[in-house]
Amino acid sequence: MYLQERVVENRLIGYPDQGIYKLVLYGQVAKSAKPGQFVHIQVSDTYDPLLRRPLSIAGIDQDREEVTIYYRVAGKGTDLLTRISVNEQVSALGPLGTGFTIPHTGELLLIAGGIGVFPLYSLIQVLSTAKVSVKLLWGGENQEFLESADFNYLKYLGVDYEVSTLDGSLGYQGLVTDLLEKELKTSKTPTGKEIKSARLLRAAACGPRGMLKAVTAICLKNDIPVEVSLEERMACGIGACLGCVCTVRGKDGNLKRKRVCKEGPVFDGEEVAWDAEV
Amino acid sequence: MQKFNGMQDFDFTTRLGDLILKNPVITSSGTYGFGEEYTDYCSPAYLGAITVKGITPLPRLGNPVPRLAETPSGLLNSVGLENPGLEDFLRSYLPKLSNLHTAVIVNISGFSLEDYALLASALQDYASPNNSTNITSNSSGIAALEVNISCPNIKHGGMAFGTNPKNAEEVIAVVRKNTNLPIIAKLSPNVTDIAEMAKAVESGGADIISLINTLLGMSIDIQTQKPILANKMGGLSGPAVRPVAVRMVYQVYQAVPLPIIGMGGLTTWQDAVEFMLAGASAVSVGTANFLNPLAPLEILSGLEEYCTQRGYNSIRKLVGLAHRTC
Incomplete structure (x- = not known):
């Protein structure tokens, strides 16, 4: 979904030189988010950086309609993200991707x-x-x-x-x-x-x-x-651009590509062709 | 999902030779998948046409990752024509495309003249019943072929066809021989004289020209001291390339009488107006879809508002106005 989420919290946690932030978003994402999915957030109103930033969901509170995200400042995009204030709206696509299998027993x-x-x-x-x-x-x-x-x-x-x-x-x-x-x-x-x-x-x-x-x-x-x-450089986040593929070995033994943003980011470890360089 | 409610009395009908579209906003090959990916955000039914991912005769895995590198206001990609191949496209993707209620343009790529001939003749069998007087939209099948003679991301063919006028003419002529569908020749900006390329594809039998494809570029990580893309080089798109694209549309408009689909960094309705003033009869939205899946709809609304405020009752009045001498 294409959404505007309200920032409830966006602050540095822990030691400053670790650069880790906690971001809490209020809105629709929380309603359908599942563990392992991500949100694709617009961090700038300008074209630099051009693309959205994919951030994994770390906490889901459906009653309060909030999702919690942690991120580490690693470059221009995440640095701009730290400057977004509480109560500002951010443009988010999500929840996106296929998350973890949730076991019921064992x-x-x-x-x-x-x-x-x-x-x-x-x-x-x-x-x-x-x-x-x-x-x-x-x-x-x-x-x-x-x-x-x-x-x-x-x-x-x-x-x-x-x-x-x-x-x-x-x-x-x-x-x-x-x-x-x-x-x-x-x-x-x-x-x-x-x-x-x-x-x-x-x-x-x-x-x-x-x-x-x-x-x-x-x-x-x-x-x-x-x-x-898995993590990969992403552009669209919804499976259209084929920028973020992961190479897997199909049941027939042949190598195939899957999209980290769509079929992933969670994959069966056994299917990933870890050493494939094609 | 966002809706687009255009005004009743504004004429959005877009004529690209025999290809008639309900409006001038198209989505670019390689940025819109097979149309399904965006349906949660923007119904393809509102679009003039969608252009699907480039198809080759055989399936292709494409290039290794990293395939993407961000640059100021730009994006380098080296996807390398990953696609399911002709057979699987016809079986698994084309039937679903017909349900999207928009004109479908199929982008084709090859490594030899034989590849292009094969693709053109195979796809001819799926041509939508086009009688050149009606808008192509709800009918099933393929509305046009876009011939990719300009992909920078494959080692053989691709851009080699697109940077030499004689080769470009030959490719288009081969496609012409094998199809009755409208042919869109997609030009590469990686040439010295774009007008010469436009004339070459016109002689080959192209009906429409689309431009620009991406600009060949590179980005190096100063920490690892290696190129960021696994393929080393890639195609640059995004707002950074727009002035180059506008200039080339302007030059091609002067060089040949063929209708033009303008693209290259087109992100907002203001950009769309600029391309149309330069001479594009239609515009195509590419990388902007990644930033904003609603971009094509916002561009449509903006175009209509711009025209009606200036008293134009038809989108066609905008085309080429920048060429007026007084």
Whole structure:
């Protein structure tokens, strides 16, 4: 939908040099938004930058008709976004894209790298009332980053989590993929696979492409279905321009393109042709 | 969904030779998918025509990502003609296009003269019943072919046809031989003399000229010190290219008597007026759809208001006014 949403909140959270902002929009998007979807926001009235900015939805409050978005200032577009004041209207297309599968039972393991945690927040929030047990593994650069990316909100949601940092300033020192390997080892009986089917374990991940590739490999090795949320440069956001494609391997073994904005941003990790360079 | 309620007494009918459209606002190939993508925002039924994504004889995966790079007021793309190929287009896409209640222009691309011949003759079988006196809109089938002789994003063919007048003439002549549909020749701006190209496609048998395609460009990331696009180079579109496009429309209007579809950075109704004053009988909205899916409707309303305020009862009165000598 083509919408005007009212800005309820748009402020820096955490340490200033982390540049992470929380944006809350009031309007129609919240009514139909699902975890893993995004909004395509116009950040400027001029032609520079020309395109809208796709931002993943981190929180959905249907009663208050609000969606929460976190973003990190990375360039001209996100910098202009920080200058939009409370009560201003912004032009938004959304909610767009295909989100995560929402399980109704079993266990869901979430794996996040850096600001890739944001779309997973909405999944945690939606599942907080469901009969699904959720655990988040989240890796970041350091403690300052994790705290700035609203770590407190995670604690408030009451989800089971483990974190890793590159410098060891918080949690495990190392990569989130190490946490994932450890998690799968400890949660398995010596016979391994049996317990997995009994537990209905699934996984969902978001983060840098290299991390998602590694996470997918680890999950598939353990027979765990995994969904990944991908990022790509986007223009239209609605599937018309073919700017943001992802290469997948079809059931016939042939390579195909899918649109990150339309069939994605969430894909089955197994179908993504991680090494394709065509 | 936004509506467009034009005034009853204003004549929007647009004549491009035998191709008669209900109004002059078209959407550009490669920016409007197969028409379905925008139906939540803007009904294609309000448009004069839509131009679908370029079709090649065989399916194409197109170029790797990144395919997009933003530049000041512009967008570089290197999609590389990703498309389902002729067979799947006819089977899966064309039937749905007929339900959109607008004229459908099919953009065709090839790597050889044989490719163009094959596409033209295959698509001829799906021509909409056009009797050159009625507006093409609700009838099913294809209203016209737009011949892409100017894609900058493929290594062979494409722009090679579009930058050499003799080759351009040959391609159009081959298409002419294989179709009765109105032929729109889409010109590349990556040439020294656009008038010469216009004359060449006229000799080849084109009925209509559309211009401009994108300008070949490049953008380099100063952190990685590498080109941003995987394909290194791409086509520049968006408001940045508009003055180049207006100039070329102006020159082509003077060079040949064929009707012109003006495009290139056209974003607002004011831009549409500018293109029509330069000599375009119709205008095409491309990259602007990405910023604002309602752009084609806003352009229609603005055109009508501009004309009625000046006492023009027909959109056709606007065409070429910038060429008046007094």
